Amino acid sequence: MGLQLLGLSEVSGSLIAIDNAQDIANEEVVEILVDGKNKRFGRVVKIEGEKAMIQVFEGTSGLSKNNTKTRFLGHPMEIALSKEILGRTFNGAGRPIDGLGEVYAHHKANINGKPLNPIARKYPRNYINTGISAIDGLNTLIRGQKLPIFSGSGLPHDKLAVQIVSQAQIAEDEGKNFGIVFGAMGVKNDVAAYFRRSFEETGVMEKVCMFINLSNDPIIERTLAPRCALTAAEYLAYELDMHILVILTDMTSYCEALREFSSSNGEIPGRKGYPGYLYSDLASLYERAGIVEGKNGSITQIPILTMPNDDITHPVPDLTGYITEGQIVLDRSLYQNGIYPPIGCLMSLSRLMKDGIGEGYTRSDHSDIANQLFASYAKVMEARSLASVIGEDELSDLDKSYIAFGLTFEKIFVGQGFKAQRSMQETLNLGWALLSTLPLSALDRLDPELIKANYSPSTAQRIIDLAISEGK
């Protein structure tokens, strides 16, 4: 039992100051009793002599200089963990909100975690079969990777996340060892409800652990929610040997909460008012994905962020891209053309893909197909911009065939639809079929041997038609 102090000396934003605090530790958690009944929590962020600055998780409204009793709990912010957290729902600070009572703590862990020793990491190599061609074929998701979805308001990122979860879980089918940790920061009520409903429909609810901070919940809890979620994920992955998929949405709201807190704290702002430590802060979240040598579990992260004004150079997507191992970018113009999932393939990238595909993982010709598809699709863009100036009729025959290729690529290969689940074989075969619609001379990235074995314009249409029919 720690010391209890009466009253406080300053209130500013979400921070309070307490005098005469003795023997307190940096980052220690405090319990604040307001008016003798309403309990709030906070943590020490700065100590100066006997004055402690405390960040209050639930906000400071209703606090006065003399209506509080503050108790220092003597440990940093922790959450209770046990196997029973699966199927439960918590708030951003890790307290249950599903009415099922407290978690019987098998184990308690500091939510800030500890940096993972790079020596102890195992380089991720096994891919996750998401059944989505644009991801599996061109931006393969690797178990232990952190691959964010860069989206914009109004784009179907939530739907895509749900599709990845439900299809990956079917394909994973080691069944029992697959789990999902869902961290929602500042999401709208109906978004949270949509995820919950979708998890129930796909029958994974008992494997999901949810940390929900709604957009009208306190911002400090928003900054804690992803940390709680990742701490839970680390427990499930490294103590219980599970393969955990962590979905964090929406990272932009998280960063805005951080900015709000930082500016109320009087800190010197960096770009667009975000604090100078935004990179380090985001890294402390994203870097918690991975595989540890000697453990059976893994943590794969899919953070979702909405780019304000679809601007990929905005600090949040920009810094995220520097930390994560690639990105899946959703493209508004594809979506407006009725293509789902609207994955902009040229801007998307999976950095770990090169080591997790090919012989022994997917198929030996995978990287060649992917390279050629990328290169050809880049040519499509050139042809289109030329067509927009001189008109499509004036294009050379080669450019015309690129335009046609581009349409099928987007409509069939990328736009497979919400229900379609393609195996890796189907995706790669479809890739060959698409390439076969191009003239032979256009395939400049492929080995002649490979072309001889797979280039077959006569069967291409049949495979494409098949893919169309499955999409429906």
Add this chain to the structure above:
Amino acid sequence: MENKIYSINGPVITIKGETDLMMMEMVYVGNDRLLGEVIGIERNETIIQVYETTTGLKINEPVIGSKSPLSCVLGPGLMSNTYDGIQRPLKAIADRYGAFIDAGSDILPLDINKVWDVEVSVKVDDRLEGGQIYAQCQETALIKHKLMLAPDLCGIVIDVKPSGLYKINDVIIKLKDDNGKIHDIDLTQKWPIRHARPIKDRKTLNMPLATGQRVIDTLFAIAKGGAAAVPGGFGAGKTMTQHQIAKWCDADIIVYVGCGERGNEMTQALEEFSELIDPKSQRPLLERTILIANTSNMPVAAREASIYTGVTMAEYYRDMGYHVALMADSTSRWAEALREISGRLEEMPAEEGFPAYLPSRLSQFYERAGYVDTLNDQQGSVTIIGAVSPQGGDFSEPVTQNTKRFVRCFWALDKSLAYARHFPAINWTSSYSEYIDDLARWYNENVARDFTSLRAEMVKILHEESALNEIVKLIGADILPDDQKLTMEIARCVRVGFLQQNAFHPDDTYVPYEKQYKMMKIIDYLYKEAKTLINKKIPTRLIAETGIFDRIIKIKYDVSNDHLELLDEYFHEIDQALAKVE
């Protein structure tokens, strides 16, 4: 007098009242003995930056000075090791404490129990000057470690042990300095990381660092002892470029500093360097590599120290007469660490919140590159290649702009090239190297007399192409006259056939100078010969139909590095193809 913590704010703590601590002194903070450094002394307050997480730290815990600035321990055992930014050995920490790093782990940087076969080369009554070699031992199969007297020491040997097996802390020499003080010399020395190690003389740079990457070696070469910056947005291939250079360049030793970057990348580097075999010695590359891994989630203050730790180690091996290449990935993260700490100190910010001393810190770092005469009269070099991660891929931000002033080689990575999967995505219009003139003589003597003129010709073709591209964008390529169409075709050969290089192809990942030169020569020959046909009113289309351009583009795959004589046949092939058209 005991110093006690008065305030804690993130990684910055202060001590109230008078202290005997020096500026930049290394200190141990709190009961867990966290490593820190004094960064400010005011009338009533001493400010300390802590290199580890301060969670759980309390006020009134003690702060103990070490009486010396933040230093690196240098001696046998550094090679093949992996350290964090403040030289804690990560492998030993993982073995003892498990996968996650605790604060204050007190493991020594070098293995004190390992026995080295030391060959002593001095005798009693020899006079030793600072930096002089007194012994050597085989550190790894690739590296002979020369034990040098600390640069700030000199004197007469009064006692010396015979050659034999010693541990790093065994005293093998007793040295009496000019003041009569006796020093025990073992296999190690300490050096403050923020100070450049002394040298005898700086030499002019006139030898390239051969990297086997065509766009670098031929177009934008870097000299041994030079400094280069690799700026690029995310996904443009900074890390890939750095890895390729680390793997293939002809330096004797690589120091790879992962400064605030991804953990998995360090794991990958470690894995690749242990698997890859050095072609010259048939030993794993790791035996000539030191890794400094301060990933983005490790404490930010240690990130700030990491590049100094790296460059100090690089200088130490340079002093033995080695050519060392230092990769720093990424200096922007280091600059952000500066900014973060500066913000905590409430210093007045300059551009974008970065402190006003950013340029001077950057220049101090890059100026530690150089080709030198060492104190023991050998020649060695440190080449620095720093990645820069500009926010939003915008090169006008302060770190890129200031870096540009202190490096003479600039490899600008271009996102649009990366999107089109053109790797290495080094943009040929915005990149430059100021070393080309200095290196011209080396090229003349070691590659070919017309190497630099061919290079100039290639640059010209690429330049013309980018001007023509502006027109093509407006009216399409069909409208161009035939000589310009030819320029476009040749430029395509240069871009796709020469500049584009496949890091995953066994032959193309590394290309020797001879092949680079011949490839240029072939392209140039094709250009000249085709031009004479164009002058005879033969359209470019007919030349293209012979497929000769595509043949030239595929040279990089068709001619393996072991059969460079095959290259000579291409001249003949060009003659035949063009004769057909004519």
